[in-house]
Amino acid sequence: MSNSLQAWFATPLGQYLAQQEQTHHDSIVADIFGFHALQLGLPELDLLRTNRIPHKFRLARSGQADLQAEFGELPIESQSIDLLVMPHVLEFTEQPHQILREMDRVMMPEGRVVITAFNPWSMWGIRRWMRANNQQFPWNGNFISLVRMKDWLSLLGFDVSAGKLACYVPPCTREQWLQRFQFLEPAGDRWWAIAGGIYILEAIKRVHGMRIITPAWADGKLAEQEFARAGRPAGVRRQHSTRSADLRIVK
Numbered sequence: 001m002s003n004s005l006q007a008w009f010a011t012p013l014g015q016y017l018a019q020q021e022q023t024h025h026d027s028i029v030a031d032i033f034g035f036h037a038l039q040l041g042l043p044e045l046d047l048l049r050t051n052r053i054p055h056k057f058r059l060a061r062s063g064q065a066d067l068q069a070e071f072g073e074l075p076i077e078s079q080s081i082d083l084l085v086m087p088h089v090l091e092f093t094e095q096p097h098q099i100l101r102e103m104d105r106v107m108m109p110e111g112r113v114v115i116t117a118f119n120p121w122s123m124w125g126i127r128r129w130m131r132a133n134n135q136q137f138p139w140n141g142n143f144i145s146l147v148r149m150k151d152w153l154s155l156l157g158f159d160v161s162a163g164k165l166a167c168y169v170p171p172c173t174r175e176q177w178l179q180r181f182q183f184l185e186p187a188g189d190r191w192w193a194i195a196g197g198i199y200i201l202e203a204i205k206r207v208h209g210m211r212i213i214t215p216a217w218a219d220g221k222l223a224e225q226e227f228a229r230a231g232r233p234a235g236v237r238r239q240h241s242t243r244s245a246d247l248r249i250v251k
Contacts, residue, residue: 004136004137005088005092005137005138006042006044006063007137008136008137008138009042009044009045011173012173012174012175012178013171013172013173013178016167016169016175016178017167017197017198018045020166020167020185020198021045021047021087021116021166021198021200022045022047024164024166024200025047025048025050025085025087025114025116025200026049026050027050028114028162028164028200028202029047029048029050029051029083029085029114030050030051030052032051032053032082032083032112033052033053033082034053034082034083034108034111035053035054035055035082036053036055036056036080036081036082036083037051037053037055037056037057037081037082037083037084037085038056038057038058038059038076038081038083038084038085038106039056039057039058039059039084039085039086039087040059040060040071040084040085040086040087040089041059041060041071041086041087041088041089042060042087042088043058043059043060043063043064043065043066044063044064045087046058047085047087047114048083048085051083053082053083059071059074071089071093071099071102072093072095072098072099072102073102074102074105074106076106077106078105078106079105079106079107079108079109080106080108081106081107081108081111082108082111082112083111083112083113083114084103084106084107084111084112084113084114085113085114085116086103086113086114086115086116087116088116088117088118088138088141089115090115090117090144090149091117091118091138091141091142091143091144092137092138092141092142096142096144096152097152100152100153100156101156103156104156104157104158104205107205108205109205109206109207110204110205110206110207111204111205112161112202112203112204112205113153113158113202113203113205114200114201114202115149115153115200115201115203116198116199116200117143117144117149117198117199118138118141118143118144118197118198119143119145119146119165119194119195119196119197119198119199120143120144120145121145121146121194121195122167122168122195122196122197123168123170123171123195123197124143124167124171124197124198125143125197127139127170127171128141128143146163146194146199146201149199149201150201153201153203156205157205157206157207157208158203158204158205158206159203159204159206160201160202160203161202161203161204162201162202163199163200163201163202164199164200165189165193165194165195165196165198165199165200166185166189166196166197166198166199166200167185167196167197167198168184168185168187168188168189168192168195168196168197169181169182169184169185169197171197
């Protein structure tokens, strides 16, 4: 992600947006489990801080990231990531489809992705439309509609499991005006939810044809005999982990 966007997040409006996104991500990722979690972009924000996955790291093109790489060519092993967070990655690239394909490649089956993007059908989108020739961040980005983002995820086999819109305040540049318009956050969430300045989507990677095969016990007595032979009380299953906690970086 461009350093210019990172600089914009240091402005009053950028800081307000970052605070909103941090609050919502803290809630979304808190109860997602697995072995490996990855944040793409904006390494200045720790959007995985409330998550309890043991191995978490941030990847960016530049800046204070744990790993630096291009988003379209991730040096990550296929099907190794349980949770992937992508804050404002797809709006500021010329190859969003390539990045989504890489996202699909590195995700584990049933893994979760959290995508944050600017909503073109909002006051933020109106400001971008009124200043079409503005080359300043974030107004020079390609704001992707919520419907289109859902379509892209669906084509890759992801099911959208949850969504949230936020930042109903007008994109003012002065902090005092942002504070005055804060009452619009709860009001907008209730009365005009589709007009939030950003949306956050949580989706699950589905792999068709996969299902868990369990023993077809004939009756309760047979179950008691099988568990007795295994030396365990009936009703208790042994839990297996077939995955390694080591994430391999592809060089």
